[in-house]
Amino acid sequence: MSSAEANVKTWFFKEDGGIPNHPRLPVLLYRGAFSENTEQTEKLFNRHNWLNSWTNGVFDYHHYHSNAHEVLGVISGSAVVRxxxxxxxxxxxxxxxxxxLPAGTGHKKLSGSSDFKIVGAYPGGMEPDLHKESESVTPAIRVKIGGVPVPDTDPVFGEDGPLLRLWK
Structure with a gap:
C-alpha cells in the first residue's frame, strides 16, 4: 500500500430512500491532499483529465449525479456535508x-464557514445531470449509475493513484 493510499478513507453507502448511491464503488476522502497550495487544485484535476471544472460550493439539499463521477477539492474554509x-x-x-464521489452518491452541505469554496470536476469532462432526493430512483437510473465507467486516472495522483486500485 502506498503512503497516498494509506491517507485515503473510504465509505460504501447503500441505497437510502431517494438517493441510490453507487452499488460497487466507495466514496474516497483524501484528507489534506493539498496542504499548502490549494490554488493548484483545479490545474491538477485538469492535468489528470478530470475536466469540466467549476468553483463554488455544495448545494444545501440532497442530490446526486447518475451519469458522472465527481471530485470536490476544498480550496478554502470548511463545511460539514452529509x-x-x-x-x-x-x-x-x-x-x-x-x-x-462515485456516480449516484448523495451529497448535501449541512453547514459551512463563510469562506467555504470547492473546485469540482468530472473524469474526461463528463457533463453531469442533477437528481434531487425528492425524485424516485428508477431501475433506469440504477442501470445508468452502474454503467458509468471507472476513470483512467486518479484526480489527485494521476495514473498511479489509489482510486485505480480501490475502484477496480
Missing part, C-alpha cells in the same frame, strides 16, 4: 481535502 443520503455519514471537509 454523504450517502439522510442516513449517510456527516463528514467535515477542510481546506486541502478532496472527496471523490
Amino acid at each position: 454523504l450517502g443520503g439522510e442516513h449517510g455519514e456527516e463528514i467535515e471537509l477542510k481546506t486541502g481535502d478532496v472527496v471523490v
Whole structure:
C-alpha cells in the first residue's frame, strides 16, 4: 500500500430512500491532499483529465449525479456535508481535502464557514445531470449509475493513484 493510499478513507453507502448511491464503488476522502497550495487544485484535476471544472460550493439539499463521477477539492474554509443520503455519514471537509464521489452518491452541505469554496470536476469532462432526493430512483437510473465507467486516472495522483486500485 502506498503512503497516498494509506491517507485515503473510504465509505460504501447503500441505497437510502431517494438517493441510490453507487452499488460497487466507495466514496474516497483524501484528507489534506493539498496542504499548502490549494490554488493548484483545479490545474491538477485538469492535468489528470478530470475536466469540466467549476468553483463554488455544495448545494444545501440532497442530490446526486447518475451519469458522472465527481471530485470536490476544498480550496478554502470548511463545511460539514452529509454523504450517502439522510442516513449517510456527516463528514467535515477542510481546506486541502478532496472527496471523490462515485456516480449516484448523495451529497448535501449541512453547514459551512463563510469562506467555504470547492473546485469540482468530472473524469474526461463528463457533463453531469442533477437528481434531487425528492425524485424516485428508477431501475433506469440504477442501470445508468452502474454503467458509468471507472476513470483512467486518479484526480489527485494521476495514473498511479489509489482510486485505480480501490475502484477496480
